[in-house]
Amino acid sequence: MTKASALIAAAGAGERLGRGINKVFVEVAGKPILAHTVSVFESCEAVEEIIIITGESDIEAADELVGRFGFAKVRHIVAGGAQRQDSVLNGLERATCEIITIHDAARPMVTVDMVDRSIAKAVEMGACIAAVPVIDTIKSAQDGIVAATVDRSFLYSVQTPQTFRADLLRSAYEQAYADGFYATDDAALVEQLGGKVAIVQGSYDNIKVTTPSDLHIAEVKLRASSREIDSERNVEMRTGIGFDVHKFADGRDLWLGGVKIDYEKGLMGHSDADVILHAVSDALLGAAGLGDIGRHFPDSDLAYKGISSLALLGRVNNLLAVDGWRVVNVDTVVICERPKIAPYIDQMRELISDVLDTVPDRISVKGTTTERLGFTGRGEGIACQAVAVIARS
Ligand code: CTP
Numbered sequence: 001m002t003k004a005s006a007l008i009a010a011a012g013a014g015e016r017l018g019r020g021i022n023k024v025f026v027e028v029a030g031k032p033i034l035a036h037t038v039s040v041f042e043s044c045e046a047v048e049e050i051i052i053i054t055g056e057s058d059i060e061a062a063d064e065l066v067g068r069f070g071f072a073k074v075r076h077i078v079a080g081g082a083q084r085q086d087s088v089l090n091g092l093e094r095a096t097c098e099i100i101t102i103h104d105a106a107r108p109m110v111t112v113d114m115v116d117r118s119i120a121k122a123v124e125m126g127a128c129i130a131a132v133p134v135i136d137t138i139k140s141a142q143d144g145i146v147a148a149t150v151d152r153s154f155l156y157s158v159q160t161p162q163t164f165r166a167d168l169l170r171s172a173y174e175q176a177y178a179d180g181f182y183a184t185d186d187a188a189l190v191e192q193l194g195g196k197v198a199i200v201q202g203s204y205d206n207i208k209v210t211t212p213s214d215l216h217i218a219e220v221k222l223r224a225s226s227r228e229i230d231s232e233r234n235v236e237m238r239t240g241i242g243f244d245v246h247k248f249a250d251g252r253d254l255w256l257g258g259v260k261i262d263y264e265k266g267l268m269g270h271s272d273a274d275v276i277l278h279a280v281s282d283a284l285l286g287a288a289g290l291g292d293i294g295r296h297f298p299d300s301d302l303a304y305k306g307i308s309s310l311a312l313l314g315r316v317n318n319l320l321a322v323d324g325w326r327v328v329n330v331d332t333v334v335i336c337e338r339p340k341i342a343p344y345i346d347q348m349r350e351l352i353s354d355v356l357d358t359v360p361d362r363i364s365v366k367g368t369t370t371e372r373l374g375f376t377g378r379g380e381g382i383a384c385q386a387v388a389v390i391a392r393s
């Protein structure tokens with residue numbers, strides 16, 4: 001399979017949305033727009049590397065987002081330029097694959113299927129854009145008076161992804177900068193060079209979140225797509241179980257469910273020893289028949305020393321996504337005498353659901369004691385049990 005570099009253009013100001021921040025960091029359906037978008041590319045088999053191009057002052061936030069969601073394919077986060085075209089150029093300099101697929105971060109409703117088709121078409125034809133036929137009647141006008149009715153059978157609304165053979169795209173960019181030519185999409189530069197650009201079918205749902213009303217549409221659509229799995233026929237459902245124990249140790253922070261707990265000691269372990277997230281990870285991997293966290297993130301690998309278990313859980317979610325799985329729900333029981341976890345439960349559910357691309361309602365965390373019996377009763381450690389249900393259609 002020919003591999004592709006994905007350039008995610010996320011360096012705009014988001015002025016028309018009017019939130020006073022780069023719109024790709026605005027939350028929709030429980031997570032930032034950028035996270036929705038990157039997770040689609042992360043799940044595409046043909047995408048080997050992802051390069052996020054964002055504002056200089058947003059690089060740190062993008063880096064945090066990549067860690068939080070465990071996006072393993074993101075190779076670079078680079079600063080953009082004044083125009084979208086300048087931003088893409090900065091990403092292009094870092095891309096290493098034969099095929100380059102470019103996408104607006106502000107189009108979170110892109111699908112894995114659309115990206116796959118776009119990459120396949122670019123391999124075949126050299127250049128392609130996602131587009132949909134124009135639905136409305138289109139007229140040209142001057143000073144408020146109609147000049148003509150345009151034959152719409154030739155007209156398309158153009159979207160991203162736009163995908164190209166890397167050598168062709170590089171020549172087009174070089175020529176455009178030599179000529180001082182600016183355009184609003186990448187294909188226009190290839191057209192300027194005389195290159196043939198094919199159309200692959202986009203989707204009317206693949207909107208670019210631009211105005212506040214777009215945000216509302218995206219919220220409804222993205223929430224609906226996360227609910228779809230429950231109502232679909234021919235859904236394959238699986239369940240998995242996870243269990244983990246860590247011993248208390250002095251001088252360590254206590255991390256549970258991704259939250260730093262205020263307590264006199266922490267848990268011992270190679271990573272942050274987050275016993276809840278480890279049990280959840282094992283339940284998910286078990287459900288998908290993918291082994292356990294020890295297999296994917298071995299203790300012997302220094303790369304995982306002290307690593308945030310939320311990042312590990314994000315990677316587990318990606319492993320599942322590659323096989324088409326989505327999380328239906330997760331339930332956990334945390335077994336310890338102290339500390340009391342109740343005050344932290346809502347925050348844990350929020351963090352876990354964020355990483356698992358779902359909503360807090362589907363994640364449950366409960367605490368219990370063992371009536372002072374056993375090692376948990378004696379306060380020597382914490383145990384956690386988890387069950388997970390996953391689905392794919
Ligand atoms: N973009 C970019 N670099 C720029 C301008 C835009 O990478 N200099 C990106 C945006 O982040 C967005 C996509 O290109 O994902 C499409 O641009 P647009 O919808 O215009 O986004 P903004 O420029 O952020 O919005 P606005 O024009 O309302 O400020």
Ligand code: MG
Pocket residue numbers: 012013
């Ligand atoms: Mg703009």
